[in-house]
Amino acid sequence: MRVVIAEDLALLREGLVALLREHDIEVVAQAQDGPGLLRAIAGHNPDLAIVDVRLPPTHSDEGLLAAIEARRRRPELGVLVLSQYVETAYASELIGENTAGIGYLLKERVGDVRAFIDALHSVAAGGTVLDRQVVTQLLAAPDADGEGTLPALTVREREVLELMAEGRSNSAIAESLTVTAGAVEKHITNIFSKLDLPAGEEDHRRVLAVLAYLRVAPSGGVSR
Amino acid sequence: MDGSSQPALDLNLAPPARARRWMPALAAGLSLGQYARSLVHRMAFLSALLLLGIWALAGQGYFWPAWAWLGLGDLVLLDLAAGWAWRRPPGPVRRVACVWTVVGVAAVILIFTWLLTWLLAGAQTFWPGWALLGLATAGSAYSLFALQDRVLVAHGKRALRARVELLTRTRRQAVLAQAAELRRIERDLHDGAQARLVALTLQLGRAELRVADQPEVSELIKDAQREASLAIAELRDLARGIVPPLLADRGLVAAVESLAARYGLGTTIDARTHRSLAPAVESAAYFVIAEALTNTAKHADAQHSWVRLGDGNRELLVLVGDDGRGGANLNGSGLAGLRARVEALDGHMLLESPAGGGTLVEVSLPCG
Numbered sequence: 001m002r003v004v005i006a007e008d009l010a011l012l013r014e015g016l017v018a019l020l021r022e023h024d025i026e027v028v029a030q031a032q033d034g035p036g037l038l039r040a041i042a043g044h045n046p047d048l049a050i051v052d053v054r055l056p057p058t059h060s061d062e063g064l065l066a067a068i069e070a071r072r073r074r075p076e077l078g079v080l081v082l083s084q085y086v087e088t089a090y091a092s093e094l095i096g097e098n099t100a101g102i103g104y105l106l107k108e109r110v111g112d113v114r115a116f117i118d119a120l121h122s123v124a125a126g127g128t129v130l131d132r133q134v135v136t137q138l139l140a141a142p143d144a145d146g147e148g149t150l151p152a153l154t155v156r157e158r159e160v161l162e163l164m165a166e167g168r169s170n171s172a173i174a175e176s177l178t179v180t181a182g183a184v185e186k187h188i189t190n191i192f193s194k195l196d197l198p199a200g201e202e203d204h205r206r207v208l209a210v211l212a213y214l215r216v217a218p219s220g221g222v223s224r
Numbered sequence: 225m226d227g228s229s230q231p232a233l234d235l236n237l238a239p240p241a242r243a244r245r246w247m248p249a250l251a252a253g254l255s256l257g258q259y260a261r262s263l264v265h266r267m268a269f270l271s272a273l274l275l276l277g278i279w280a281l282a283g284q285g286y287f288w289p290a291w292a293w294l295g296l297g298d299l300v301l302l303d304l305a306a307g308w309a310w311r312r313p314p315g316p317v318r319r320v321a322c323v324w325t326v327v328g329v330a331a332v333i334l335i336f337t338w339l340l341t342w343l344l345a346g347a348q349t350f351w352p353g354w355a356l357l358g359l360a361t362a363g364s365a366y367s368l369f370a371l372q373d374r375v376l377v378a379h380g381k382r383a384l385r386a387r388v389e390l391l392t393r394t395r396r397q398a399v400l401a402q403a404a405e406l407r408r409i410e411r412d413l414h415d416g417a418q419a420r421l422v423a424l425t426l427q428l429g430r431a432e433l434r435v436a437d438q439p440e441v442s443e444l445i446k447d448a449q450r451e452a453s454l455a456i457a458e459l460r461d462l463a464r465g466i467v468p469p470l471l472a473d474r475g476l477v478a479a480v481e482s483l484a485a486r487y488g489l490g491t492t493i494d495a496r497t498h499r500s501l502a503p504a505v506e507s508a509a510y511f512v513i514a515e516a517l518t519n520t521a522k523h524a525d526a527q528h529s530w531v532r533l534g535d536g537n538r539e540l541l542v543l544v545g546d547d548g549r550g551g552a553n554l555n556g557s558g559l560a561g562l563r564a565r566v567e568a569l570d571g572h573m574l575l576e577s578p579a580g581g582g583t584l585v586e587v588s589l590p591c592g
Contacts, residue, residue: 011419011420012419012422012423012426015423015426015427016426019426019430022430054414054473059411060472060473061473061474084418084422084456085460085463085464085469087469087473087482088485088486089470089478089481089482089485090470107422108421108425108452108453108456110425110429111422111428111429111449111452112429112449113429113430113433116429138486
C-alpha cells in the first residue's frame with residue numbers, strides 16, 4: 001500500500017512514518033500543508049492519504065478542505081482524516097456523496113496500532129471508518145427526557161454501535177469488548193431493530209445506515 | 225422613655241374645624257404656615273400705612289417713618305428670601321441658596337440703610353458711594369472665587385467622564401485580550417501538550433507490539449497508554465470549553481449551524497452578519513445560543529425554534545426563540561452566568577418567557 005501523509009507537526013509525522021514502515025506500508029510523500037498534499041497526490045498516485053485537519057497557514061480546517069478536494073479530483077482515493085477533536089459536521093462533509101474510502105479518526109487512535117493499521121487497510125480498500133466519538137457526539141445531544149436522540153440503547157449496545165462506526169468486524173468488536181461473536185451479533189440485531197433499520201448489511205454499509213439515521217447528513221432545516 | 229414619640233409641630237397640618245370657620249382662606253386649602261405668613265405680610269403693610277398717617281397728622285417734618293418702613297421691609301424681604309431658599313431641592317443646592325439668602329438680604333439692608341441715611345440727611349455728598357464700592361469689591365472678589373469653583377467642578381466632571389471612558393475602554397480591551405489569550409492557549413495545547421501526548425501513545429503502541437511475548441510488560445504499557453488517553457481526553461474537553469473547534473476553525477455561523485443540526489430541533493437559522501468578530505464576542509454569542517438551544521431541547525417542548533444573527537449599529541444582535549411552553553427564569557438557568565459574560569462586554573441580555581408563550585432570548589454585543 002502506498003500512502004501520502006499531510007501533517008505539519010514533525011514529531012507526529014515522523015512517528016507515523018516510522019509506524020507505517022514497520023507495517024510494510026510505503027510512505028511515498030510527506031506534505032505540510034493543503035497545496036503540498038494535492039501536489040503529492042497528483043505526483044505519486046497513492047492508495048491512501050492520511051491528512052491532519054488543521055494545517056498551515058491558518059491552522060483551521062485546511063487539511064479537511066484539501067482532503068475533500070483530493071477526493072473530488074480522484075474519487076477512488078482513500079482518505080483518512082486525523083484530528084485531535086471530532087466534529088460531526090466535518091464527518092458529514094467528508095462523507096459527502098461518495099461514502100467509499102473514507103476515514104475520520106481521533107489522532108490518539110494511532111496508539112492502538114493493530115486497529116489503526118486495520119483501519120488504514122479498510123479505508124484504502126474502500127471501507128468507511130468513523131471514530132466512535134462521532135457516535136458519542138451524536139448521542140450526546142440533549143432531548144426532552146435527557147436520554148439523547150436515540151431510542152434507549154443499553155450501554156453495551158452503545159459500545160457496539162461506536163465500534164461499528166469504526167468499521168470493525170464482528171470478531172474485532174467481540175475481541176475489543178471481550179465478549180463472544182454471538183453476543184455481538186445479538187447486540188447488533190437489537191440495535192438495528194431499535195433503530196428500525198434493515199438488518200443483514202455488512203461492514204461499512206451498515207455503518208452508513210446507522211450514521212444516516214444519526215443525521216450525519218447535513219440538516220435540511222438550515223438556511224442562510 | 226415610654227417609646228411613644230411626640231408628633232413634631234407641623235404648621236402645615238390641617239387646621240381644626242373652628243379655625244376653618246373663622247379663617248376662610250384656610251378652608252380654601254391654604255396651610256396654617258402659609259396663612260400665618262400672609263397675615264404677617266398684611267400687618268406689615270398696614271403698620272407702614274398707619275405710621276405714614278401718624279407722620280402726616282403730626283405735622284410732617286423729618287420723615288422718620290422711613291426707618292420703620294426699612295425695618296418692616298427687611299422682615300418681609302427676609303421671609304420671601306427664606307421661602308425661596310427653602311423651595312430649592314434639598315442637599316448642597318439648598319445649602320448654597322441659604323448662604324446666598326443671608327448674604328443677599330444683609331447686602332440689601334446695608335445698602336438701603338446707607339441710602340436712607342444719605343437721603344434723610346439732605347442728599348449732599350454721596351458718601352454711600354465709597355461704602356457701595358467696598359461692597360461691590362467684596363462681591364466681585366467672592367464671585368471670582370465662586371467662578372473659579374465652578375471651573376473646578378466642570379473640570380472635575382470632565383475628568384470623571386474621561387476616567388469612565390478610559391475604564392470602559394480598558395475593561396473592554398482586557399476582556400478581548402483575555403479571550404484572545406485563551407484562544408492562544410487552546411492553540412498551544414493543540415500543537416504542544418496534546419500533540420506530544422499523541423506522539424507518546426504512538427511510541428507506546430510501537431513498543432507494545434515489540435513486547436507482545438511478555439504479557440506483564442505489555443500490560444504495563446497498555447496502562448500507560450490508557451493514562452495518556454485520559455490526559456488527551458481531558459485536554460480536549462478543556463480546549464472545547466475554551467472554544468469549540470468548529471467555532472475556532474470556521475466562525476460563529478458554521479458553529480451555530482452544526483449545533484442546531486446536532487440538537488435535531490429543526491431550528492431555523494437566519495444569519496445576516498458579515499462582521500469579523502472578536503474572539504470574545506464570538507464566544508459569548510456562541511455559548512449564549514448553545515445554552516438557549518439546550519434549554520429549548522430540554523424544557524420547552526417546542527414545535528419550532530429559531531436563531532437570528534444580525535448586524536446592528538456597531539453591535540451584533542442575537543435572537544434565540546421557540547414556541548414552547550415558556551416560563552424560563554434567567555436566574556434558574558445557565559443563562560445567568562452568560563449574562564455576566566455578555567455584560568462584561570458592555571452588552572445586554574433580555575429573556576422573555578411568559579408561561580405558555582414561548583421563550584425569547586435577546587442579546588446585543590457591541591463590536592468595535
